[in-house]
Amino acid sequence: MSVLSEGLFRSQVGRSVLRSEAALRRALRRRLSESLIGAALYLCALVSVLTTAGIVATLASEAWRFFEQVALVEFWTGTQWTPLFANPRFGIWPLLTATLLIAAIAMAVALPLGLLAAIWLAEYAPGRWRAVIKPLLEVLAGIPTVVYGYFALLFVTPLLKQFLPGIIVFNALSAGLVMGFMILPMVASLSEDALLAVPRSLREGAYALGATQLEVVLRVVVPAALSGIVSAFILAFSRAVGETMIVTIAAGNLPNLSLNPLEAMQTMTAYIAQVSMGDVPHGTLEYRTLFAVGTALFVLTLVLNLLSRWLLDRFREVYD
């Protein structure tokens, strides 16, 4: 190798070493910013976990202090809820029965109508109509609940009064009926998903045996989709239990242990809304009742949601 070519060779090696050093630094910097970005994105995902932790911690800590002052037995067995009286009672039953009664009235509306609407959308609707009707039904779900409250109090209650003269201005029936229409689209949409998941071959098999469309729908498709439909009902019930504004506006704010839907009553959500409106001082027993009732509400809806999900996973028929 000549001196000249050796020099040339050396300088090339030198340059490539230099170049690879710069590349290394660049790669390192890129590596660092990549992992910083990854960490930031991870933190974003963590916010949802922190939200759950925050809900549980907030509810639990205040509820804990509540139960230091009020016996758990009184809370769960008492039949009077009068926390603002001079001689306060803390039995949750009036709030609980009102919540379940109004949710049950809502389900009595939403369950048959929602399932029938789902059957129409999945089995009968011509494609063009389906494309128009489905979004329109979803509008019903998008109406703010305060508007439903207005409708219940100022339209439905006066209407009911013409048929049921004994009804009072604030009553559970009107709130429950309107709530039923609010959750109808949810029942319809989730049930429709379940019906559409049933494979065509099952329907065609039944038709081939001479079944009418009614027989196909009621004896083949609905039974095959049953777990999904029941799961939808439970989720809708949970939604009705957690609804606040309709009951706050239309059902009256009177804790009342009664199953007469023509009377005024107060649900768990309505109690929370009513008391937090009144600017309760922090640290008082009254402030803590909010979180005790909130805990009961959270646990009740969580159990319903988990049950709904479990039903869907456990009993899902997988067709290939």
Add this chain to the structure above:
Amino acid sequence: MRAPGGPGMRRRRRAAAVALQALALGAVVVGLGVLVVLLFDVLRDGAGTLTWTFLDSFPSRRWQQAGFKAAIFGSVYLLVLVAVISFPLGVGAAVYLEEYARRSAMTRFVEINIANLAAVPSIVYGLLGLGVFVRTLGLGRSLLAGALTMSLLILPVIITAAREAIRAVPASIREGAYALGASRWQVVRHHVLPMALPGILTGTILALSRAIGETAPLIAIGALTYVAFVPESVFDPFTAMPIQIYNWVSRPQQGFHAIAASGILVLLVVMLGFNALAIVLRARMQRRSQW
């Protein structure tokens, strides 16, 4: 011998089949009928009092002078803050779950957690806001406390919509970019996010439209019902459209019921605008998505 299912039975079976179809259609008609009656009722009650003075006045003890101004400004400010807070958080979480996270028990836990959060009653989020933002962080009953609470409420919706949009981006796009030496973030930043953006925006707008109508969490954190000023900073107290409507509905005088209906009309028009925007975006996305 008569065959089972003679002409009589066949007729009955056919009649029953028609009856079910009619019943199913009837359920849809009843549902939509209620929607029409509701809208008509609000329009009839509220159209008369929906004037410029109503839009441009502060609340008052007399319904003739009471207006929606503080509520409109409160809702707009709240919405801007909620968008600024929840959009980056939601998209960040979605990108992490779709593009970064390995399938692990932790990822599965985060997913179940998000699904459960979506079904937590909104008033419980209000209690979270009351305990954490209003009391513990000492933000008081401010615009910021309301916006943070509302952001947590709609985050699951945004995350779910963003994940679906990101999942719809074909794998070949990512593989092509990786093959040219792009890093993970470069793939996300230059290819996945731009393609998923219309879908993410549609989901975000729908979530925000839900936030405009939400009342319960704002009541729980103690948003005021009588605010005679436009908030000037994020630490000011505020009111919002649904809160103001609730306040007017719960008064006994008919005049307040009428202006509540006017307020509802404003609220519904704003929500309608948001939904129309989402539909337009979705249509544009469908036109563009021929890759």
